[in-house]
Amino acid sequence: MTDKIDNLDNENKSDNQDDVSANPNRRRLLVMGAVATSAVVTVRPAIAQTSGSVLNCEIPVAGSHGYGKNIAPDGTLVAPDTEGSFQHNGRRYKARDIQRALRGRRTLPGTNYDQSRAYVNYIRRLRSGQSGFTCFASLQYRR
Amino acid sequence: MMSKAGFYPDTWLLVDCLREPDRALRLNDADWVALITMARAETLMGTLAYRLKDKKVPKPVEHIISDALIDSEYQYRSALWEVDCARRALQSYDGPVVLMKGSAYAAAGIEASHGRSIGDLDIMVSEGGLKEVESLLIKAGWEWVKEDDYDDAYYRDYMHELPPLIHKERDRMIDVHHTILPKTAKPNPNALAMIADAIPIEDGHYIFMPEDMVCHCAAHLMADGDLAGGLRNLWDMHCLLSDFSGAAGDFWMRLKQRAQQHELWDAVHLSARQANALYGTPIPTDWMQWSMRDTLFQKRLLARNSWGQQRHKLLRFAFYIRSHWLRMPPLMLTKHLLTKWRKGHKAHEL
Amino acid sequence: MHETNIQVGPASFRIGSVWKEVIDQIEMLYASYPKPKLTDYTVTLDAVRPWRRFIRPSAAINGDFMLPDAAPLPLDHGLLGVEMGVNLQMALGWRRQLILHASSVEKDGKSLIMSGESGSGKSTLSAILGHRGWRFMGDEFALINHDNGFAMPYPRMISLKNEAIKTMKKEAPHAQFGPLMKDTPKGDIQHIVPPADAIRKMEQGAKPALLLFPNFGYDAEIREIFPSEVFMRLTQASTNFVGLGETGFNTLKRLVLDVPAFEIAYQNGDEAENMINQLWEQL
Amino acid sequence: MADSYKIRDVGNLILQHLDYMSLLYDRQSGITHIIAEPAPQIIEALGQDVMKAAQIEHILKKQYDVQMFEDESSDSFEDIIIARLDEFVDLGLAEKIISI
Numbered sequence: 001m002t003d004k005i006d007n008l009d010n011e012n013k014s015d016n017q018d019d020v021s022a023n024p025n026r027r028r029l030l031v032m033g034a035v036a037t038s039a040v041v042t043v044r045p046a047i048a049q050t051s052g053s054v055l056n057c058e059i060p061v062a063g064s065h066g067y068g069k070n071i072a073p074d075g076t077l078v079a080p081d082t083e084g085s086f087q088h089n090g091r092r093y094k095a096r097d098i099q100r101a102l103r104g105r106r107t108l109p110g111t112n113y114d115q116s117r118a119y120v121n122y123i124r125r126l127r128s129g130q131s132g133f134t135c136f137a138s139l140q141y142r143r
Numbered sequence: 144m145m146s147k148a149g150f151y152p153d154t155w156l157l158v159d160c161l162r163e164p165d166r167a168l169r170l171n172d173a174d175w176v177a178l179i180t181m182a183r184a185e186t187l188m189g190t191l192a193y194r195l196k197d198k199k200v201p202k203p204v205e206h207i208i209s210d211a212l213i214d215s216e217y218q219y220r221s222a223l224w225e226v227d228c229a230r231r232a233l234q235s236y237d238g239p240v241v242l243m244k245g246s247a248y249a250a251a252g253i254e255a256s257h258g259r260s261i262g263d264l265d266i267m268v269s270e271g272g273l274k275e276v277e278s279l280l281i282k283a284g285w286e287w288v289k290e291d292d293y294d295d296a297y298y299r300d301y302m303h304e305l306p307p308l309i310h311k312e313r314d315r316m317i318d319v320h321h322t323i324l325p326k327t328a329k330p331n332p333n334a335l336a337m338i339a340d341a342i343p344i345e346d347g348h349y350i351f352m353p354e355d356m357v358c359h360c361a362a363h364l365m366a367d368g369d370l371a372g373g374l375r376n377l378w379d380m381h382c383l384l385s386d387f388s389g390a391a392g393d394f395w396m397r398l399k400q401r402a403q404q405h406e407l408w409d410a411v412h413l414s415a416r417q418a419n420a421l422y423g424t425p426i427p428t429d430w431m432q433w434s435m436r437d438t439l440f441q442k443r444l445l446a447r448n449s450w451g452q453q454r455h456k457l458l459r460f461a462f463y464i465r466s467h468w469l470r471m472p473p474l475m476l477t478k479h480l481l482t483k484w485r486k487g488h489k490a491h492e493l
Numbered sequence: 494m495h496e497t498n499i500q501v502g503p504a505s506f507r508i509g510s511v512w513k514e515v516i517d518q519i520e521m522l523y524a525s526y527p528k529p530k531l532t533d534y535t536v537t538l539d540a541v542r543p544w545r546r547f548i549r550p551s552a553a554i555n556g557d558f559m560l561p562d563a564a565p566l567p568l569d570h571g572l573l574g575v576e577m578g579v580n581l582q583m584a585l586g587w588r589r590q591l592i593l594h595a596s597s598v599e600k601d602g603k604s605l606i607m608s609g610e611s612g613s614g615k616s617t618l619s620a621i622l623g624h625r626g627w628r629f630m631g632d633e634f635a636l637i638n639h640d641n642g643f644a645m646p647y648p649r650m651i652s653l654k655n656e657a658i659k660t661m662k663k664e665a666p667h668a669q670f671g672p673l674m675k676d677t678p679k680g681d682i683q684h685i686v687p688p689a690d691a692i693r694k695m696e697q698g699a700k701p702a703l704l705l706f707p708n709f710g711y712d713a714e715i716r717e718i719f720p721s722e723v724f725m726r727l728t729q730a731s732t733n734f735v736g737l738g739e740t741g742f743n744t745l746k747r748l749v750l751d752v753p754a755f756e757i758a759y760q761n762g763d764e765a766e767n768m769i770n771q772l773w774e775q776l
Numbered sequence: 777m778a779d780s781y782k783i784r785d786v787g788n789l790i791l792q793h794l795d796y797m798s799l800l801y802d803r804q805s806g807i808t809h810i811i812a813e814p815a816p817q818i819i820e821a822l823g824q825d826v827m828k829a830a831q832i833e834h835i836l837k838k839q840y841d842v843q844m845f846e847d848e849s850s851d852s853f854e855d856i857i858i859a860r861l862d863e864f865v866d867l868g869l870a871e872k873i874i875s876i
Binding site: 027033042043 | 807809811814815836839840842844851853855856859860863867
């Protein structure tokens, strides 16, 4: 049904990639992401001195579109007086810190658990064109 | 051809080795280094590498040639990809889209494209189609390069093209023309005929018919540019003339008529003589008249030394002024140069 | 035009300068390097204007491959100008190997590669390790073979900035240093000639066994990095990945699949060395 | 009637799975893409065939335990697949056949 796409050599999959091979009848998990979250990062030519490496990028929480609003626990932007919502000051978080927060290993620097959870959900909802989106797209992370 | 660096009248070394690759095989180390430096300075290294790739050359030169060929393959592939992206972006535009210069040679598989470095994508559409093409390209991710208004107006009103556009993701430029010379330039080529007689190629684009391709190449070399990159353009001319004259019998007669129709006979005739003198392009004997002007042109083309540097500064400045002169009447020229100068643009890197 | 030729790893350069003292400096520093006659690239130092050769001399850097707006430098930073010109020839012209903006050292026939932007400490670390039992391979470019994935040496003059100069003067007091160039665009710069074995073995590559992303100036920490993040970072740290097409893709793909990668944060050379030795033993 | 999609030339693609992302090299453009789920799985499902998004969804559900991000809202699986396919079309990797 599918033609062999060149180099689709499964044995090259790194070991921690999936546990299905160990237990064939349990199908591997496939997370679908969202319509508007791009699943592609295209490599562009880089002269070595250019600073912006995709993973040294930063994501402001929140971007300009969040000005004058608060962030609700589920990451959506709400009126500033909404109960249980969090303020934000547009602080820029490093890709490394976001990745750790995404894995739930650590909160974003300078935030408590709940605030960090809200900020991470805000980042997950970033849409193409909003600032920090490409940085997050490259950090797309499943588990 | 006994030579040590410096003795050989410099750029002739590059011209001779392009013309007769076997001549390179007798070079000493110093001449090889001079040849390679000049070829790179004239953006002809890919072409030279292509012509030397099956020859027995010293080991260090083998590496240099393979690096140059890798780069040419990259340029060729990227240029054709840019053509494909433009095709998809302009799918809904029903007028003909004519590819020009390097992209045309590559898309049509013309000899001149082998090893050629290919810069921006140049396309020509009818003047009436400019607006629609412009908006389709913007929609597909291209954006303006020249932000400031003076350059924008200069391009739109005096030059023969839209201001250049660059694609956000791919950092590649596209120039959309509706004729091949600025409106203010003296020759007034018949753009409508060029588009009408353009030949369709496989992917749905068009390329000029042979005579128009030669006229455009000559126009670009003689009338438009200040001869910077002249040796590369002249090599294109050499390949086109050698290719096309070999095919049809009365090619030269049809070429002369077409050039006269475009008021480009002087440019075509001059560049054919230069190609014949430098690269040995076969041309009709009655075309071979050499004048003082030819010698000046040739001196300007051969201004590179064995360190890759430009010599004859005054001569080059004269050609720089001339290139603008041909494009703009005198009064506008001084205004243009003044504006450029005031804005800190050095008048061409001398 | 005064000139000299130098060979650094697999690459060779013809260097020309209207000022003789720059060529003398290069010949003194690269005295023990091979001098091939048929060179890969040409780099020239010329006066910005004819009269600027003598009055407030200002050197314009040029070469076979150039970025359009390279700024001219004062003559006493001539050596720096040549270094920038040489770097650009490799960054823009080289295709024989995949180039990574990274330093590298070798031990027991295996190489350690340290990638990072300027300021990450990769150059200083490679210089320090080069004097502590490792064979120095390069402080600026790591060259990865397309066929066997080996890292090839590129042992140019090691460029030390500001405090790193003091560190290396302590680390290798009797090594040969170049002239001190004060207040260059990147502060004070002084070059140190690589150890003799690095120059002698400049043609001997080594299979990469460990890839590090050093982060100078942070509390000690080691973090493993997944292959996809390594791939992304190295595409940004490579000057010829895109130009190499499929060959470059395959070379980089194999590197990230075969070589474990970690980020190490550290405050000083000793701390970094301990972490590196710890990781090296676990391989 | 839903549109169909095909990969322009499967022979041009090199797909290499890594940890949580995959590498995709396109020989025609010489460009490298780094893609996240479900993009590589959609490419594998499509292979050389011409398919509608619903068919791809069916194939994916047979092979994988398909799930939404924990708190993703309304997007349907089919809409997400269409969005990814359209992304491939914009990148010149796939073609869309409009069915009238």
